[in-house]
Amino acid sequence: xxxxIVTTAMAGTRRAARQPGALVAVAGFYLVVTLALSxxxxxxxxxxxxxxxxxxxxxxxxxxxxxxxxxxxxxxxxIEYTGDDVVNRRIVPELIRPARPVVIRLAHExxxxxxxxxxxxxxxxxxxxxxxxxxxxWSGLTLAIPALLLGAAGSIAAQHAFxxxxxxxxxxxxxxxxxxxxxxxxxxxxxxIDVLPGxxxxxxxxxxxxxxxxxxxxxxxxxxxPGWFVVQLxxxxxxxxxxxxxxxxxxxxxxxxGS
Amino acid sequence: xxxxxxxxxxxxxxRAFTVGRGQRKETIExxxxxxxxxxxxxxxxxxxxxxxxxSTSIKxxxxxxxxxxxxxxxxxxxxxHERRTLSRRIGTLFGQRSLLWSELAAVETYRMLGAIYGLxxxxxxxxxxxxxxxxxxxSLFHQPVRTLSxxxxxxxxxxxxxxxxPSLVFLDEPTIGLDLLAKQRFRELLVTLNTELGTTVFLTxxxxxxxxxxxxxxxxxxxxxxxxxxxxAALRAELLTNKRVRVGLAGVDPAVVAAALTxxxxxxxxxxxxxxxxxxxxxxxxxxxxxxxxxxxxxAVVDVAIDDAPLEDxxxxxxxxxx
Numbered sequence: 232x233x234x235x236i237v238t239t240a241m242a243g244t245r246r247a248a249r250q251p252g253a254l255v256a257v258a259g260f261y262l263v264v265t266l267a268l269s270x271x272x273x274x275x276x277x278x279x280x281x282x283x284x285x286x287x288x289x290x291x292x293x294x295x296x297x298x299x300x301x302x303x304x305x306x307x308x309x310i311e312y313t314g315d316d317v318v319n320r321r322i323v324p325e326l327i328r329p330a331r332p333v334v335i336r337l338a339h340e341x342x343x344x345x346x347x348x349x350x351x352x353x354x355x356x357x358x359x360x361x362x363x364x365x366x367x368x369w370s371g372l373t374l375a376i377p378a379l380l381l382g383a384a385g386s387i388a389a390q391h392a393f394x395x396x397x398x399x400x401x402x403x404x405x406x407x408x409x410x411x412x413x414x415x416x417x418x419x420x421x422x423x424i425d426v427l428p429g430x431x432x433x434x435x436x437x438x439x440x441x442x443x444x445x446x447x448x449x450x451x452x453x454x455x456x457p458g459w460f461v462v463q464l465x466x467x468x469x470x471x472x473x474x475x476x477x478x479x480x481x482x483x484x485x486x487x488x489g490s
Numbered sequence: 491x492x493x494x495x496x497x498x499x500x501x502x503x504x505r506a507f508t509v510g511r512g513q514r515k516e517t518i519e520x521x522x523x524x525x526x527x528x529x530x531x532x533x534x535x536x537x538x539x540x541x542x543x544x545s546t547s548i549k550x551x552x553x554x555x556x557x558x559x560x561x562x563x564x565x566x567x568x569x570x571h572e573r574r575t576l577s578r579r580i581g582t583l584f585g586q587r588s589l590l591w592s593e594l595a596a597v598e599t600y601r602m603l604g605a606i607y608g609l610x611x612x613x614x615x616x617x618x619x620x621x622x623x624x625x626x627x628x629s630l631f632h633q634p635v636r637t638l639s640x641x642x643x644x645x646x647x648x649x650x651x652x653x654x655x656p657s658l659v660f661l662d663e664p665t666i667g668l669d670l671l672a673k674q675r676f677r678e679l680l681v682t683l684n685t686e687l688g689t690t691v692f693l694t695x696x697x698x699x700x701x702x703x704x705x706x707x708x709x710x711x712x713x714x715x716x717x718x719x720x721x722x723a724a725l726r727a728e729l730l731t732n733k734r735v736r737v738g739l740a741g742v743d744p745a746v747v748a749a750a751l752t753x754x755x756x757x758x759x760x761x762x763x764x765x766x767x768x769x770x771x772x773x774x775x776x777x778x779x780x781x782x783x784x785x786x787x788x789x790a791v792v793d794v795a796i797d798d799a800p801l802e803d804x805x806x807x808x809x810x811x812x813x
Contacts, residue, residue: 238605242591242598249593249634324589326554327582329574330606486570487556489507489549 235330236338243342258350261303265358268421269295273363284425290452292363294423296355297375297451301444302420304347304379305386309340310407313394317481318401326482333391333478337471340387348379367453374455378447381463386414386443388470395474398481413438419445423452442466497565497658497690498528498551504559504714505546520546522714524560530657533684533691535705535722539809543714544694548660551692552582565658578607581656581689585663588643589650592636596646600631600653607654614653621649624686625679641672648679658690659683665700677703698805702726710808718808725805731771732803737783738793739764750786755779764793768803 247254272291276283286294306312313336316322325332359366366372393410397403415421417431418440424432435441446459503524506517521543528534538544549555551564553573562569567576583589590599597618604614622628627645635643644664651659661680665673681704683689693704701708701722708725710718739747744760751758751765755773759766769779776796784791 234605234608238602242594242602245598246591246593321587323549323554324582324584324587326573327552327577327580328606329577329608335606486554486573489505489546489555 232330232334236334239335239338240342243339244345245342246339247343247346254346254350257303257347258354261299261351262354262358264303265296265299265355268299269362284423285454286423286425286452289363290367291423293359293366293372294448294452296359297379298420298423298444298448300348300351300355301379301382301386301447303351304344305340305383305390305443307411307414308407309387310390310394310410311404313391314397314403314407317394317397318403320485322482323485326486331475331478332482333395333474337384337387337391337474341384344380344383344387348383352376366451368455371450371453371455375447375450378450378460378463381460381467382443382447385439385463385467385470388467388474389439389443392470392474392477395477395481398477398484414440414443417441418443419448423448425449439466439470494530496527496563497530498526498562498692500524500526500547500551500560500562502560503547503550503557503562505543505550505555506558519714521550521557524711524714525716526709526719528690528692530690531684531688533681533704533706534693535701535708536692536694536711537696537701537708537805538711542712542809544711545662546714547711548662548692548694552580552660553577578654579656579658581651581654581659583647583651583659583661583664585644585661585666588635589647590635590643593634595632595634596649597631599635600650603650603653609654617653617655618649621652624682625649639672641668641675644668644672644676645679648676648683652683652689656689658692661691661693661695663695663697664693665695665697673697673699674703680704701805708805710805712809732798732807733769733771733776734797734803735767735769735776735779735783736761736793736795736797737764737767737787737791739787739790740792742787742790747783747787747790751782753782756782 269292272295273288276286276288276291281287283291322332325335328335393406396406417424417435417438419435424435424441424445427435442459442463446463449456449459503521504519505521506519508515508517510516524543524547536544536547546555550557551562551569553564553569553576556570564576565579569576589603590596600614600618601611604611609617618631619628622631625645625648627642627649630638630642630646631649635646638646648664664680665676668676677700680691680693684691691704693700695701705722707721708718709716744765748758748760748765751767753774755770756779757768765783767779767783769776780794
């Protein structure tokens with residue numbers, strides 16, 4: 232199975248790399264959003280006397296650079312596309328293969344992340360140096376790279392796990408909309424979780440979304456806590472198992488009932 | 491194919507679907523009773539009108555749908571219980587669903603598919619050499635799929651379907667969308683695949699030419715059951731007793747003449763220039779039919795042409811026959 236996963240991931244990487252137009256679009260969009268959000272958060276920080284929830288202008292900028300990176304490298308509408316493939320039965324031919332469709336899909340999507348990550352990371356680092364100078368911690372920024380990969384893999388697994396609901400329910404688009412908003416707000420994409428009010432902060436920290444963007448972003452902001460790697464790894468394993476189990480049950484239902 | 495072992499045996503295969511809820515709940519029998527035996531090395535056309543139960547039957551035979559009754563063995567395996575094992579031994583090609591990624595060269599997708607099927611790098615390389623030669627597509631394998639014509643792409647799709655050396659291939663509308671030359675080329679490849687590698691071909695198509703050129707046997711299904719199981723040669727023989735007589739008329743209303751020509755063994759259709767008669771020569775001789783035409787339109791017949799009925803008409807008449 233390892234060979235299946237690695238070969239599929241490599242094919243995904245090559246596939247994303249052969250779409251330079253899409254890479255430029257993702258990197259361009261990433262730059263625009265990062266530019267706007269980081270400017271807004273620097274203004275907020277300055278209005279609060281140069282610091283908010285322990286973040287100064289430099290660390291909040293590097294936080295946003297990495298949180299938007301986490302957001303940009305994984306298609307946030309993957310949940311919709313996967314759900315549509317299930318509802319429209321485009322997944323059916325994949326069942327006539329000696330491999331679990333979900334495992335192949337996860338490997339492919341993770342592989343596709345790498346070229347996007349490379350393209351956006353170059354843009355992000357150049358932007359960060361140009362606007363606020365070096366990151367608060369070089370080791371934090373270095374550690375943010377594996378954390379970004381873990382977060383991206385976790386996000387992909389989560390989107391597949393939730394998309395599997397389409398095996399049972401055909402009208403799920405509103406649920407995907409809600410999911411995306413939860414990721415934006417409680418995943419630390421737009422707002423660092425530390426800035427949220429106490430109870431909401433606890434809820435956000437307990438949900439898997441924080442492992443996708445908040446964990447790597449706080450590293451880039453200089454807050455090095457190895458415990459977050461354990462959290463990320465734990466969510467990745469749990470969400471991957473959830474996705475595999477949900478797809479196994481969903482495909483078993485599809486084969487049994489046909490609709 | 492007498493003497494060769496069966497690769498597909500279906501015995502009273504049934505599949506019903508329940509649709510609607512509550513009071514409006516109803517059961518639809520997509521496949522009522524499918525009995526079928528396909529022997530190794532056959533080229534079988536599995537045909538029928540839309541809604542006849544073809545797709546449902548194929549889903550059951552490939553293991554992606556449980557039957558609600560009956561039994562089947564494909565290559566000695568119960569498909570819906572041993573789907574993954576079976577998938578290593580069968581190939582599937584759906585004309586409207588691509589196995590290849592358009593951004594990559596086909597060979598890159600083949601490498602991935604090879605890994606999925608547990609084939610080593612050397613094995614895939616050797617197999618691609620064979621398929622490249624068989625399908626005359628070696629140079630196509632290294633081009634980005636998006637740059638290929640549809641005909642070239644379908645040859646690459648066929649290679650993907652054959653990569654793991656299946657002994658049985660299910661092809662669902664494989665020539666759909668292809669131009670005439672590409673269709674003909676593809677049909678020839680399917681025959682070559684069967685004759686050179688011994689691969690059993692299970693083909694569904696609405697294109698009667700696919701059936702004529704590729705299949706040696708046709709199983710016709712309608713309303714969820716087999717209504718005809720005959721060699722394509724036998725179906726062709728029916729052409730000999732089914733003639734189409736085209737009569738050009740002048741100075742009369744073709745509809746009036748057509749109405750006057752009803753009789754056993756002939757069906758008349760008015761056209762813009764005259765009438766078309768479909769004649770079953772077992773029931774009504776050509777002479778009788780023409781005598782009736784001259785009697786119904788005295789002095790108005792300006793042209794007569796007699797052709798064999800196309801296979802399409804024979805199959806359509808079988809579709810229409812009571813099940």
